[in-house]
Amino acid sequence: MGMNQTPSSERVHIGLFGKRNAGKSSVINAVTNQDIAIVSAVRGTTTDPVYKSMELLPLGPVMLIDTPGLDDKGELGALRVQKGLDVLRKTDIALLIVDGTAGMSPEDERLEEELKKRGLPYLVVFNKWDLVQEKSAGEENSGAEPEDERHIRVSARTGEGIQELKERLARMVPAGKEKRLVGDLLEPQDLVVLVVPIDKAAPKGRLILPQQQTIRDVLESGAVSVVVREKELKETLKKLGTKPKLVITDSQVFGLVDRDTPEDILLTSFSILFARYKGNLAQAVRGAGALESLRDGDKILISEGCTHHRQCDDIGTVKLPRWIENYTGKKPEFVFTSGTGFERNLKEYHMIVHCGGCMLNEQEMQYRLKMAENQGVPMTNYGILIAYMKGILERSLQPFPDMAALLEKEKEK
Numbered sequence: 001m002g003m004n005q006t007p008s009s010e011r012v013h014i015g016l017f018g019k020r021n022a023g024k025s026s027v028i029n030a031v032t033n034q035d036i037a038i039v040s041a042v043r044g045t046t047t048d049p050v051y052k053s054m055e056l057l058p059l060g061p062v063m064l065i066d067t068p069g070l071d072d073k074g075e076l077g078a079l080r081v082q083k084g085l086d087v088l089r090k091t092d093i094a095l096l097i098v099d100g101t102a103g104m105s106p107e108d109e110r111l112e113e114e115l116k117k118r119g120l121p122y123l124v125v126f127n128k129w130d131l132v133q134e135k136s137a138g139e140e141n142s143g144a145e146p147e148d149e150r151h152i153r154v155s156a157r158t159g160e161g162i163q164e165l166k167e168r169l170a171r172m173v174p175a176g177k178e179k180r181l182v183g184d185l186l187e188p189q190d191l192v193v194l195v196v197p198i199d200k201a202a203p204k205g206r207l208i209l210p211q212q213q214t215i216r217d218v219l220e221s222g223a224v225s226v227v228v229r230e231k232e233l234k235e236t237l238k239k240l241g242t243k244p245k246l247v248i249t250d251s252q253v254f255g256l257v258d259r260d261t262p263e264d265i266l267l268t269s270f271s272i273l274f275a276r277y278k279g280n281l282a283q284a285v286r287g288a289g290a291l292e293s294l295r296d297g298d299k300i301l302i303s304e305g306c307t308h309h310r311q312c313d314d315i316g317t318v319k320l321p322r323w324i325e326n327y328t329g330k331k332p333e334f335v336f337t338s339g340t341g342f343e344r345n346l347k348e349y350h351m352i353v354h355c356g357g358c359m360l361n362e363q364e365m366q367y368r369l370k371m372a373e374n375q376g377v378p379m380t381n382y383g384i385l386i387a388y389m390k391g392i393l394e395r396s397l398q399p400f401p402d403m404a405a406l407l408e409k410e411k412e413k
Contacts (some may be wrong), residue, residue, distance in 0.1 A: 006061035007209055008053055009278075009361045012173055013063045015087045018097035019107055020069030023127035026156035027097055028066055031166060032056065048080070049087050058170040063361075065091070070107040086340070088114070090364040093121050093172050100126035100153060121172045123150055125165065130155040181217040181277050182248070185399055188222030191242050195230050195249035195257050209358045210270040214248060234260040246399060248273065251383035252315055255390045266399045267392075271383025274356030278365045279381065281403055283373065287380035288388040289410060290351040294328045298350035303368070304338045305360040320353060320382065327389040342368055345375075352379040 016024040029035055032054060050066040067084035088094070094115050098108050104124075115122045126132075132153075152168060154161030186192065196211055207215075211227075218225040223245070228236045230253040237244070237260070244265055249257040251269045261267050275281045294300075304316050321334045332350065337343065346352065352372050357365045372379035380388075387393040397403040 006053075007213070007358075008051075008063055009209075009357075009359055011053055011061045011063040011361070012059060013065060013090050013092045013361055013363065014095060014169065015065045015067060015091035015093075016095045016097055017067050017070065017084065017087075017111055019071045019099065019105060022069070022097045022099045023156050024097045025066055027095070027125060027127055027154065027165075028052070028064055030154070030156040030159060030162045032064070049083060056166065056169075058167065059173060070111060071105070085114075088118065088120070089367040090361050091120060092361070092363055093169060094123075096122060096124045098124060098126050100128045100132045123152055123165070123168060123172075124148070126151065126153045127156055129153040129160060130158045179277060180221075181214055181273050182246070183217045183221040183223075186218065186221040186223040186245060190221070190223040190245040191240065192218050192223055192225050193233070193236065193240075193244045193247045194218075194225055194227045195233055195247065195253060196227055197250050197253050198229055210274060210356055211250075213358070214270060214273065230256050230260075233257060237261070237265075251386045252319065254383070254386050254392060254396070258390065258392045258395065263395075268396045268399050269383035269387065271356040271381055272387070272396055274358055275381040275384060276400065276403075278357055278360070278362040279354075280366075280369050281400065282406055283369055283379060284381040284384045285393075285397070285403055285406055286410060287351060287378035288385050288393065290378035290380070291324065291328055291385070291388070294324075294330050294332055294350060296331045298330070298332045299335055299348055300324065300332050301335050301337065301343060301346070301349045301352045302354075303336070303342060303352060304355045305357045305365075306339065306355075315382065316355065320385070323386065323389055340364075342371075344371075346372055346377045347375050349377050352377055353382060353385055354379060355382050 016028060018024050032052075034054075048068065052064045052066075054062060054064070056062045056064075065087050067087050068080040070081060070084065072078070072080045096108060096111055096115070098104055104112075108124075112122070112124065152161060152165055154165055156162070182192070194211065194214060196207060206212075207227075215225050215227070226236065226240070226244075230249070233247075233256075246266045246268070247257065247261050249267070249269050251271045254269060258267060272281070275284045302316050302320060316338075317334075317336055325331060335343075335349070343349075354368065360368075369379060383396070384393065387396040394404065394407055397407055
């Protein structure tokens with residue numbers, strides 16, 4: 001991601017689904033007015049989901065996802081179909097592309113039912129409408145479908161209906177209350193200190209995405225951000241002259257930052273902010289307590305949303321397992337996933353520990369949380385679990401009074 005680009009996780013994800021040669025790739029090219037996707041008369045040209053981020057007026061920043069055909073055949077074809085359907089997990093708006101000369105197929109109808117079941121906003125796009133009109137202007141059996149508010153007719157070849165499609169997509173973007181990472185906790189001119197370790201795991205020459213996004217949200221609030229390493233925090237707080245409204249730290253140095261931050265200054269972590277921003281903070285707070293019933297041999301799933309290069313002292317695969325073993329005195333079995341990989345059968349796990357999910361969009365993060373909840377498996381977050389093990393979870397939730405109250409209730413159980 002370039003420094004001047006909207007992160008992929010913050011873009012509206014638009015998934016294009018349909019049978020082979022319905023014209024999914026052609027519709028993408030027509031909507032973007034670019035040759036983004038490979039187009040061929042050969043069925044099944046798109047064999048894996050293809051992602052393209054761009055600015056699409058009047059929507060703004062979007063992620064377009066071209067998927068393999070729903071009717072792909074054979075063992076390999078079935079795997080491609082499943083990979084395409086997995087895209088639904090992260091889709092904000094779905095476009096079901098139908099060959100207008102053939103009309104809705106059983107595969108199309110099954111997918112439309114699945115979209116309804118998931119409650120996803122969608123449109124059924126009848127492509128190749130120029131061929132329908134050429135074939136029989138006025139014939140009843142022309143592939144045309146009954147009028148429906150979710151149906152739209154387009155021609156990727158001639159451009160007919162493409163502008164209307166873009167305008168309808170723009171109207172489908174939820175206009176709900178804008179979510180903030182930290183801005184809703186701040187007033188103009190508030191001082192915020194961000195603690196950013198610069199160790200072997202830190203990328204060279206830049207800050208990681210959660211830090212970038214938090215700084216941006218602080219600035220948008222008219223507040224002032226000061227960024228320091230954990231080693232300089234104590235002296236920096238002495239020299240500021242003004243008490244900060246909030247200290248936000250990387251979870252890895254939670255214990256040290258807690259020690260060096262006076263009790264009358266609010267403290268939390270980037271990971272906890274992200275759990276609130278795109279996850280379910282309450283679910284993560286409740287999930288941390290699963291450590292107390294951990295037994296030797298229990299399986300713990302540790303999942304990261306990105307696929308960064310693992311360092312020798314990686315937080316997910318090295319530090320967290322070590323801290324969990326030290327805290328519990330138990331020897332569990334750890335299983336690790338990263339990127340888009342996430343277990344479907346979670347029932348064999350005692351608990352799930354997930355990263356903040358900065359690289360995942362909200363839909364994907366909600367899918368994972370819901371899957372864990374439906375299968376009865378506690379799921380928590382790196383920052384919350386670290387704060388829990390360090391004995392500072394109560395303090396790290398003080399910026400969020402409703403969560404602090406929830407924690408008190410959990411203690412009473």
